[in-house]
Amino acid sequence: MENVTQEIGKELQDKFGDAIVSQSLIIDFPTFVVKKEKILDIMNFLYDFELYKFQFLTSLCGVHFPDNVKEEEYSVVYQLHDLVRNQRIRLKVFTSESQIQVPSVTSLFSTANWLERETFDFFGIQFTGHPNLVKILNMEDQPYFPMRKQYPLEDGTREDKDDSKFGR
């Protein structure tokens, strides 16, 4: 698996240069951190890659790292799969709260449509180029993005609950 990471990493480095920030092998997943501006180009390249054709988007999710430096506070994780050669890879992009736009990959994968809506719904990450970026699981006028780490599990605006009575 280590050499697969090297192999794909080298091809990506040759093609995109410093848009590939880092590469590593995490347990069984070759993982690449890439610049967010290039994510769609990289996915397009991997879609018709010579070695592996990553034509299946397994999952897409957001992550909030409140303790990271400001530029890397939010992350979007993409997991791609080459079903023919049975190879999986993970791509990550980082973004900051002030510039929370990430290019949408819906033009390449129809799967990404609802997954990006879900990520927007819960993390507030704006996917530019998405055909219909509205909240999906929560109500449309919910004023905040609940999966961000600053929001507690329970509704903080409730005044009828006394935490001290529940050992919290």
Place this chain on the structure above:
Amino acid sequence: MNTTDLEKKRAEIEKQGYSILNLGPTHPATHGIFQNILTMDGDIIIDAVPTVGYIHRAFEKLAERRAYYQITTITDRMNYCSSPINNFGWHMTMEKLLGIEVPKRAQYLRVILMELARIADHLICNSVIGVDTGALSGFLYVFQEREKVYEIYEEICGARLTTNLGRIGGLERDFPKKAWDKIHAFIESLPKALDEFETLLSRNRIFMDRTIGAGPISAERALNYGFTGPNLRAAGVDYDVRVATPYSSYEDFDFQIPVGVNGDTYDRFMVRQEEMHQSLSIIKQAIAKLPEGPIHADVPDIYLPPKEEVYNNMEALIYQFKIVMGESNVPAGEVYHSVEGGNGELGFYLISDGGRTPFRLSLRRPCFIYYQAYTEMIKGAMLSDAILTLSSLNVIAGELDA
């Protein structure tokens, strides 16, 4: 969308001569809480706008506030038709992160339970397809068999629907004799029930006329939409997680992956039907090859010690206390593990920062991913076909909304 926008849209649609039909959220034919606002031209569907999230329970947020062993109960509320698969999927994710090797016997017992769950899941889906075409009796016959699967769960863990089966590191207890008796009886009776069910439906002229060509999707579109599981295989792609990346000793068993051709309702029905036969064969092989040995890995800081030891042994008491308080040491790292759930690739993407709860747990829920193709699949179809398509996709509301 606010009310004035909705009114404007409605007027626009009605000006074109179409009518609007609100299907759901609690329509008896949708078997769950699904709402679709359909634009209809007579009986033909022009467009559909699905609304999801009616039973959203914030599982991913809940998981960030729970100790690792407490997340099992969250998973079995996703696809509640095959909860053991979800439970074990989560346990295997944790085992992958912790680097635990589970003994063979536990792996085989898990396989037996997961295949029983798959049979129960497919039985519901296929019999409901029958009901939606107007054939109620098949449903009644096979529900007897599903009940038997639930009784087996009951013997093993005490619960029926939300099983909370197994522990991180293995199973909580071996199967009792009564469970084995019921499993053997089930293996005997299921083929007969399936035969009876297939005689009723699979070559039934009316059933075939209703389902062939209803809600088709091509292999290319299905892959682009991220389909997995029986729905993808019905379109002709032989992707199965059990074979692509074997887990829990699936490589030890010999089984076929049925595939369809057209990806329509009939193919989905037939693929599920054949998968039940294959699952039965896997269960038989697992029973025949079942090795002796322990049912859990030797990981005292993760796996709860037996109760007698807790009361009589200092160390066991300490471990019991630490585990229950969620103070097990879990390394920082990230891991993705997927299992072949009843509906497709059920994935767990877990980021741990070494704390007592996950830093982030993202659930790849197959239903959520493929339900977005529903609009495309029913455009131009009749309303009655849309109902059939929904039931043959086997969209489970709990998994859709998580």
